[in-house]
Amino acid sequence: MRAIGTLAHRLAILVYIAFALFPLFWLVKVSVTPNDLLYSEGIRLWPSRTTFEHFRFVLAHSDFPLFFRNSLIVSLATAFAATTLAGFAGYALSRFAFRGKLTVSGLLLVTQMFPLVMLVAPIFKLLSPLGLTNSLTGLVVVYVAFNVPFACFLMQSFFDGIPRDLEEAAMIDGASRFGAFRQIILPLTLPGIAATVGFVFTAAWSEMIFALMLISSNEKATFPVGLLSFVSKFSVDFGQMMAAGVLALIPACLFFLLIQRYLVQGLTAGAVKG
Amino acid sequence: MATIDIRSVSKAYGGHAPVLTDIDLSIRDGEFIVLVGPSGCGKSTLLRMIAGLEAISAGTIAIGGRVVNDLAPKARDIAMVFQSYALYPHMTVAENMTYSLRLKKTPRATVAEKLEAASRKLGLDAFLARKPKALSGGQRQRVAMGRAIVRAPKAFLFDEPLSNLDARLREQMRAEIRKLHAGLGATSIYVTHDQVEAMTLADRIVAMHGGIIQQVGSPLDLYDRPANLFVAGFIGSPGMNFLPGRWDAGARAVRLSDDSALPVERAIDLPDGSAVTVGVRPEHVGLGGDGGLAAAVDLVEPTGHGIILHLRLQDQPFKALTTDRRYLTPQESVRVTMPADRLHLFDGNGDRIA
Amino acid sequence: MTPAPRRPFLQRLGDRAEPWLYSAPALIVITAVMLVPLVVGISYAFRDVQILNPFSGGFVGLDHFRALAGDKAFRVALVNTFWWTVLTVLIQLLFGLILALLLDTPFRGRGIAQALVFLPWAVPTFLTGLNWAWLFNPTIGPLPHWLHALGLLAEPSNILSDPNLALWGPITAAVWWGIPFFAITLLAALQSIPSDLYEAAAIDGANPFQRFWSITLPFLAPVIAITVLLRTVWVANFTDLIIVMTGGGPADRTQTVASYIFTQAFKRLDFGYASAISLVLLFLLLAYALLILLLRQRLIDRDK
Numbered sequence: 001m002r003a004i005g006t007l008a009h010r011l012a013i014l015v016y017i018a019f020a021l022f023p024l025f026w027l028v029k030v031s032v033t034p035n036d037l038l039y040s041e042g043i044r045l046w047p048s049r050t051t052f053e054h055f056r057f058v059l060a061h062s063d064f065p066l067f068f069r070n071s072l073i074v075s076l077a078t079a080f081a082a083t084t085l086a087g088f089a090g091y092a093l094s095r096f097a098f099r100g101k102l103t104v105s106g107l108l109l110v111t112q113m114f115p116l117v118m119l120v121a122p123i124f125k126l127l128s129p130l131g132l133t134n135s136l137t138g139l140v141v142v143y144v145a146f147n148v149p150f151a152c153f154l155m156q157s158f159f160d161g162i163p164r165d166l167e168e169a170a171m172i173d174g175a176s177r178f179g180a181f182r183q184i185i186l187p188l189t190l191p192g193i194a195a196t197v198g199f200v201f202t203a204a205w206s207e208m209i210f211a212l213m214l215i216s217s218n219e220k221a222t223f224p225v226g227l228l229s230f231v232s233k234f235s236v237d238f239g240q241m242m243a244a245g246v247l248a249l250i251p252a253c254l255f256f257l258l259i260q261r262y263l264v265q266g267l268t269a270g271a272v273k274g
Numbered sequence: 275m276a277t278i279d280i281r282s283v284s285k286a287y288g289g290h291a292p293v294l295t296d297i298d299l300s301i302r303d304g305e306f307i308v309l310v311g312p313s314g315c316g317k318s319t320l321l322r323m324i325a326g327l328e329a330i331s332a333g334t335i336a337i338g339g340r341v342v343n344d345l346a347p348k349a350r351d352i353a354m355v356f357q358s359y360a361l362y363p364h365m366t367v368a369e370n371m372t373y374s375l376r377l378k379k380t381p382r383a384t385v386a387e388k389l390e391a392a393s394r395k396l397g398l399d400a401f402l403a404r405k406p407k408a409l410s411g412g413q414r415q416r417v418a419m420g421r422a423i424v425r426a427p428k429a430f431l432f433d434e435p436l437s438n439l440d441a442r443l444r445e446q447m448r449a450e451i452r453k454l455h456a457g458l459g460a461t462s463i464y465v466t467h468d469q470v471e472a473m474t475l476a477d478r479i480v481a482m483h484g485g486i487i488q489q490v491g492s493p494l495d496l497y498d499r500p501a502n503l504f505v506a507g508f509i510g511s512p513g514m515n516f517l518p519g520r521w522d523a524g525a526r527a528v529r530l531s532d533d534s535a536l537p538v539e540r541a542i543d544l545p546d547g548s549a550v551t552v553g554v555r556p557e558h559v560g561l562g563g564d565g566g567l568a569a570a571v572d573l574v575e576p577t578g579h580g581i582i583l584h585l586r587l588q589d590q591p592f593k594a595l596t597t598d599r600r601y602l603t604p605q606e607s608v609r610v611t612m613p614a615d616r617l618h619l620f621d622g623n624g625d626r627i628a
Numbered sequence: 629m630t631p632a633p634r635r636p637f638l639q640r641l642g643d644r645a646e647p648w649l650y651s652a653p654a655l656i657v658i659t660a661v662m663l664v665p666l667v668v669g670i671s672y673a674f675r676d677v678q679i680l681n682p683f684s685g686g687f688v689g690l691d692h693f694r695a696l697a698g699d700k701a702f703r704v705a706l707v708n709t710f711w712w713t714v715l716t717v718l719i720q721l722l723f724g725l726i727l728a729l730l731l732d733t734p735f736r737g738r739g740i741a742q743a744l745v746f747l748p749w750a751v752p753t754f755l756t757g758l759n760w761a762w763l764f765n766p767t768i769g770p771l772p773h774w775l776h777a778l779g780l781l782a783e784p785s786n787i788l789s790d791p792n793l794a795l796w797g798p799i800t801a802a803v804w805w806g807i808p809f810f811a812i813t814l815l816a817a818l819q820s821i822p823s824d825l826y827e828a829a830a831i832d833g834a835n836p837f838q839r840f841w842s843i844t845l846p847f848l849a850p851v852i853a854i855t856v857l858l859r860t861v862w863v864a865n866f867t868d869l870i871i872v873m874t875g876g877g878p879a880d881r882t883q884t885v886a887s888y889i890f891t892q893a894f895k896r897l898d899f900g901y902a903s904a905i906s907l908v909l910l911f912l913l914l915a916y917a918l919l920i921l922l923l924r925q926r927l928i929d930r931d932k
């Protein structure tokens with residue numbers, strides 16, 4: 001009886017793993033299938049011959065390296081800026097009792113609730129006279145704002161986990177409040193900071209709606225914009241598209257590995273507060 | 275080293291009832307002051323106000339003659355040992371102990387010298403390169419002490435520094451703190467719940483209750499002449515017994531509820547018939563004999579070195595402490611006597627009479 | 629009681645300002661990029677704002693809302709939003725809960741298994757959409773052939789172009805992508821249930837099913853409630869998959885309110901109309917949140 005239960009449990013886990021990985025596997029499979037086998041071996045699990053031709057083409061003869069670079073710039077800049085801002089604000093929320101604190105938390109929470117798609121039109125209108133449409137800077141500004149509230153809650157929960165005694169001890173030892181923050185609290189929050197950077201990076205890397213709206217030229221396109229325009233223009237070249245897709249997957253997966261450990265903590269913090 | 279003068283200090287957290295009211299206390303240079311009082315009476319708050327971690331709502335605090343109300347903690351030149359130790363987890367023991375010196379840009383050679391002196395004094399030489407998490411509770415406590423003493427500050431503040439240690443270690447550290455204080459002679463304020471710590475360490479004890487200082491005095495003062503019912507009950511373990519009664523001016527005695535009389539030797543000036551409370555410490559209660567009052571035995575608690583008898587005297591709980599092992603065998607009742615010179619008398623307000 | 633000497637004005641100001649100095653940069657960015665546009669967007673709903681029409685910009689009162697009342701596509705989008713949200717959230721919840729329970733029992737390789745099943749959550753949503761669109765494409769993907777072989781499809785065709793089935797495409801992708809979120813949240817909740825509760829119940833003679841029913845579920849219920857509440861709002865607003873996979877088609881059969889807003893703003897560049905729809909969506913979501921809060925209050929009152 002017990003053995004059957006265990007077997008069923010392991011089987012169920014395997015089914016989940018298969019379901020989770022199959023689409024990604026298929027992406028990789030098509031990206032290494034030579035063009036001539038693409039349709040003849042369309043539903044075989046693995047092609048009889050494999051090739052890296054699609055990757056070579058995408059990397060050498062398409063704009064994807066450019067898109068990749070743009071996405072990387074935008075995501076990294078967003079991740080660092082948002083984490084910095086959220087670090088300071090999260091610290092204030094965690095450590096000070098001040099009038100208006102509840103209002104600030106409430107404001108952050110509200111921003112998590114309303115549909116961002118509402119902002120597509122007004123943001124476009126507001127940014128265009130500033131020259132921030134079709135610009136990576138504009139994109140970063142928008143992404144930072146979108147990600148700061150959640151990052152704030154995350155950072156606040158990390159700061160809450162560090163006993164107040166520590167910075168009080170540091171202040172008595174002769175540090176200013178900011179000194180205590182920099183020398184004692186920040187080093188201890190490093191894992192939390194890494195997790196926050198990871199979350200924001202992933203979010204910025206995935207964002208599509210505002211990128212589509214705000215970016216109009218190929219030189220400024222981020223990965224989703226580039227990939228989608230590529231798909232609508234050359235919707236026959238599946239091998240190349242999927243090779244590009246695999247490339248888009250890599251940074252996200254790397255960051256996923258980095259933040260995996262904090263997923264539970266982060267999401268519970270988010271679920272409780274946001 | 276410095277004096278600490280606390281003048282009419284009060285503290286209220288915005289919108290709440292005051293936590294401390296009108297605290298006045300002058301601490302002499304090199305004195306060891308122990309703050310005691312029940313949980314929530316404001317001991318930590320007072321300590322944190324002296325340290326500069328908590329704003330002062332009213333009054334002034336002066337360290338070494340200089341009012342420090344507006345000074346940041348770092349400008350007050352005091353050291354504090356926290357109950358949680360508050361060691362910096364990412365620094366080694368040596369780094370923890372020298373953090374304050376390094377912040378002051380002390381020359382490296384001096385830092386090393388002071389570190390060595392302090393770690394030798396506390397027996398920490400072997401652990402200097404370790405991180406706090408690789409230390410036992412007692413060792414962490416020593417590091418916290420070490421962090422305070424390397425600085426040679428004007429004053430030491432301790433907030434229940436030993437309460438996380440087991441009884442034996444606590445006893446040992448208590449002796450060491452005593453020795454350290456004898457050696458350094460630094461002004462110290464020490465918060466504790468522990469009777470024995472308070473009695474053994476203090477030059478003077480400050481007993482607090484509900485944010486108000488109840489009595490300031492030497493340990494024996496507080497034990498022998500508690501100023502009011504609160505101090506009488508709080509100092510000493512097991513706590514003092516109290517019996518309600520009336521003052522009989524003619525007989526110069528207190529009449530208990532059953533009209534029996536407890537003669538009082540001291541000169542007492544009270545109107546006849548006024549309500550009083552008689553207090554007697556369990557260790558001063560006499561057992562056996564023919565005279566005295568009858569008490570029913572509820573429970574016998576052997577402590578090893580003595581026996582605590584839980585009695586019922588005129589329907590009041592009453593404790594007696596004895597070393598006579600005869601009382602280990604359960605008895606229905608005993609006779610208790612209260613020596614006249616050991617009686618404490620309190621008036622209707624709970625204040626000590628004479 | 630002598631009052632404390634007044635602290636120098638600048639110092640008091642500094643103390644007051646400190647928390648605000650720390651939070652100001654974040655607040656400024658949020659205000660400038662989210663709150664101001666929100667207000668501006670609300671004003672657009674009553675104006676004629678079309679990017680391609682230089683003469684637009686005038687005040688039109690409730691015109692947009694009148695147009696909206698007669699807009700058949702919008703009504704379809706409302707219905708679609710309902711089905712899209714309800715089905716996505718419920719299926720995610722069901723499979724997420726099962727996964728969390730599976731992962732709550734310790735077994736060898738749990739760490740790796742966990743990383744693998746949570747991986748979809750890391751996949752960018754545009755890529756998730758494309759990936760599933762390709763899987764549903766009979767020329768390149770296996771799914772139509774498998775569905776055909778199972779007898780679920782009459783012929784191996786693309787369900788994304790079948791008006792009656794198209795919505796299942798984005799739903800499948802959303803479920804694949806969203807299961808980890810539920811699983812992670814519920815797993816964290818499961819792991820916070822003290823194990824001595826289970827031991828006590830086992831000693832009291834409860835079998836595993838009874839233990840699940842009397843301990844696990846009551847403990848999870850609040851987490852499930854709040855997660856479902858938040859996710860419902862989130863999924864209702866989530867347009868990436870629909871835009872990538874179907875673009876709202878075929879014949880608006882997968883158009884949700886949120887994707888309709890995007891279409892109006894992005895394709896038609898009719899910002900006024902898009903903002904009017906946004907306002908309606910905002911009200912619907914507020915009404916939903918209010919309804920949930922009232923229900924909760926009712927439940928709490930009843931428990932008393």
Ligand SMILES: Nc1ncnc2c1ncn2[C@@H]1O[C@H](COP(=O)(O)OP(=O)(O)OP(=O)(O)O)[C@@H](O)[C@H]1O
Binds near residue numbers: 293312320
């Ligand atoms: N930030 C605060 N806001 C409101 N009240 C507070 C705050 N901090 C402390 N108090 C209150 O002040 C009172 C005194 O607290 P304090 O920590 O000084 O007590 P204590 O004597 O040190 O107690 P213990 O022995 O338990 O440590 C308590 O009643 C507490 O509830």
Ligand SMILES: [Mg+2]
Binds near residue numbers: 317318319433
């Ligand atoms: Mg305390």
